[in-house]
Amino acid sequence: MSDHGSTAPLDGVSFVMPVLNERAYLEHAVASVLRQQLEVPAELVLALGPSTDGTTELAQRLAADDDRIRLVDNPAAHIPVGLNRAIRASRYSTVIRVDAHSELSSGYAARALETLERTGSANVGGVMRAEGRTPFQKAVARLYNSPIGLGGGAYHGGATEGEAESAYLGVMRRDVLDEVGLFDETIRRGEDWELNLRIRRAGHRVWFDPRLSVTYWPRESWLRLARQFRATGAWRGELVRRYGRRNGIRYFAPPVLVLLLGLAIVVGILQLTGMLDGIASLVASAVYLPVAAYALLDVAVALAPGGGSIRQRLWTLAVLPTMHLSWGIGFIGGVLSGARDTVDASRLGTRNTPLP
Structure with a gap:
């Protein structure tokens, strides 16, 4: 584990992913990361919460099969805590946040690095394209992709490249993250929006590039969806x-x-x-x-x-x-x-x- 207080990050890419009870999705998410073609070194740091469905054992098996995967513990289970633990354990100068419920499109990381360099931005994000398997999940995905469902944020289907309020997941410069203080661990949902607010306040640019695409798999049941949205709404109220x-x-x-x-x-x-x-x-x-x-x-x-x-x-x-x-x-x-x-x-x- 690198000590970034004394050693500057190396040139390369660190994918960071908080994981909790994601056995059904983790292997596909990890595979989409490892398939990324890059000209610089890369690693994937998984922050493992206390899963009860076999996710931890699956992550350990994946790490044993590929030395690019590294594991850190996240006993608190909270997403921003896990992200910070993974970032602090990472070794490289660019941090790409990924989610166990998502899959990166082919070429995502390489295009993001190009956009990061071309625009001089501190954080770059793209489009979240929700997909589903069952009729319920397909209905949720369709509404995720619609301005009527989630309110029309750029990353839910925007087509114009430019400066943005926030970025979905995010491809971030590690030096800027260190400057603004990583994720706020007192915020359980909406932590990305708050981080991007601090990034913009510090004089840096957040950028939306519609060429970047991430597949997102919504919750699989009505109750889980309702719980997710109530929690997200509560934390948006806290941010207000x-x-x-x-x-x-x-x-x-x-x-x-x-x-x-x-x-x-x-x-x-x-x-x-x-x-x-x-x-x-x-x-x-x-x-x-x-x-x-x-x-x-x-x-x-x-x-x-x-x-x-x-x-x-x-x-x-x-x-x-x-x-x-x-x-x-x-x-x-x-x-x-x-x-x-x-x-x-x-x-x-x-x-x-x-x-x-």
């Missing part, structure tokens, strides 16, 4: 508490939907019980309009061309409001009381469907 309006306006749409739906329920109860009638009831009924419009949007998205099989379209009807409402509920809680110890409980599950 810390950084206020520096958060984009799109992050406020799901909590507004939650508040409107809650208000519509209250108005409906008051009308049914006769506590609200007459002109007041008529005026209050206006709250149903945006809720009805959202319901029509949900149906339109499910019926739109490219929606897949009937089962996938039915799942779309359930997945879109699940994503928005779970995220919005988490966001409101995060803003009001902070995210505290909220974790992505979906990562703790052990039932995964193996990749083909």
Whole structure:
């Protein structure tokens, strides 16, 4: 393990990957890293959380078969802690973050290094292209790739290269990471956005290159998806508490939907019980309009061309409001009381469907 406090990183690439309960995905993710063709030395550092599904044993076997793979422990299991442990253990001057639920496209690393050099940026990212296997996962993936699903961030399908607010995963200069202090370990979700904020505040550039593509496999079940989005929303709420309006306006749409739906329920109860009638009831009924419009949007998205099989379209009807409402509920809680110890409980599950 290198001591970067006294030794400068060597010229090369360190891929870093936090791993927890990813037996069904890890081997494919690792293979996509090891297939990258580079003219400089490379390594893959896996930060292993306390998995319960055999992931650790699989990682050990993979490391035994390829000396480019190195293992570090991440007993806390939290993503930013694991990333920092992997980065501190890494040896090279460029750090590429990868995820066990993702697969790098061919040539990804080489193109990223070229973009990093060409633009003089500190961090470069590309497009996250979600894919699925089951009708449920395909429905989730379609919404991930849609501006309606996740709000239109550049890395969900942008086509124009240029400076960006954040970067998906990220190809980063190690000296800049050391300068700004690595990932904030008090943030459990949204740690990449916060890191990129500090990078930009320090006068460096974050860059989006649509030629860079990463395949992402979403959660496999409705409950795991809801847990993931509630946790992500809670931590975005925490980031709003810390950084206020520096958060984009799109992050406020799901909590507004939650508040409107809650208000519509209250108005409906008051009308049914006769506590609200007459002109007041008529005026209050206006709250149903945006809720009805959202319901029509949900149906339109499910019926739109490219929606897949009937089962996938039915799942779309359930997945879109699940994503928005779970995220919005988490966001409101995060803003009001902070995210505290909220974790992505979906990562703790052990039932995964193996990749083909």
